[in-house]
């Protein structure tokens with residue numbers, strides 16, 4: 001217990017070796033054909049995948065995601081019509097309703113899972129990928145940003161929100177008329193773009209690039 | 215098979231939980247030289263932390279199911295729904311695909327998650343050698359599926375934000391929604407703190423509390 005933090009050193013040629021994150025089995029990295037993935041023979045976990053799409057493609061997805069995010073947040077999401085009354089909702093007005101009623105935990109949950117973490121993911125990926133695209137050295141603090149993205153990604157819940165919106169609209173069906181707003185379409189686009197970006201980006205490749213440049 | 219496996223741990227190595235970098239095992243607390251995350255042989259106090267989070271989630275599961283998640287006030291008449299009575303309403307309305315969806319996401323998945331994680335913690339604590347590959351699979355399943363329980367929270371969010379038509383119709387989130395949201399968050403944390411490598415560690419290797427480096 002006497003040694004100080006930061007005393008660790010990576011193994012030699014650390015890029016060539018990896019341990020299964022779920023069972024600790026050691027592997028030597030082998031090159032894969034495009035679109036294939038390496039799976040642990042012992043526990044069945046996915047070890048890494050080969051993605052041949054370049055950085056520019058992933059970056060384009062992230063930037064379009066950011067634009068769609070802006071629209072999805074501030075344009076009207078759904079409009080409700082009943083007996084001549086029309087009520088429009090944005091994502092933020094939903095949070096406002098919770099705050100007014102003192103349901104701060106629900107407000108926080110919606111804020112974090114639908115706004116903060118999805119934004120952090122898109123903006124963070126753009127920040128990390130852009131210097132690679134321009135052929136420059138790694139962005140300052142790229143490792144910290146990418147670590148944050150890793151921690152935040154299970155808490156980004158746009159696709160679950162979409163399912164919830166479908167359920168809500170069906171539930172309201174017999175009570176009032178619901179019309180989707182611009183933000184609803186932006187949301188669908190945002191979810192598709194985010195899922196695509198997730199598919200295209202292999203975190204282990206990004207980590208290796210961060211390491212080699214930094 | 216379990217005892218013959220070549221693991222990182224056997225060679226005195228540790229893989230970073232975040233970026234996967236293989237490091238030589240040092241003493242005491244240490245940080246990953248690549249991403250800066252704190253690095254451990256196994257997640258610290260994994261079983262104790264997961265167990266505590268599971269107990270808290272189980273306790274909150276009761277109010278989450280017994281208190282109303284949502285109340286509808288329409289023309290002076292108020293109707294409060296719990297998760298279960300909401301499912302029953304959908305069934306009576308003939309919307310059985312939706313009823314099934316809400317039942318699976320809000321009732322089945324949280325219960326399964328509590329049971330599976332509880333079983334995994336017990337099996338590791340008892341150093342069971344029973345079908346580790348299947349237990350690994352179970353873990354990956356609950357980890358992947360757990361966040362979808364949040365769908366009901368988003369349904370309530372949208373309905374409460376949309377239906378604000380004064381005397382005509384108003385929908386409010388109930389205390390059950392907060393409790394249910396907390397259950398989902400706690401079980402997600404419980405999955406994050408559980409280290410699946412413990413399932414594969416050699417029996418009698420002294421890993422019962424997640425382990426300090428020896």
Ligand SMILES: [Zn+2]
Nearest residue numbers: 020023040043
């Ligand atoms: Zn494995």
Ligand SMILES: [Zn+2]
Nearest residue numbers: 230233246249
């Ligand atoms: Zn690391």
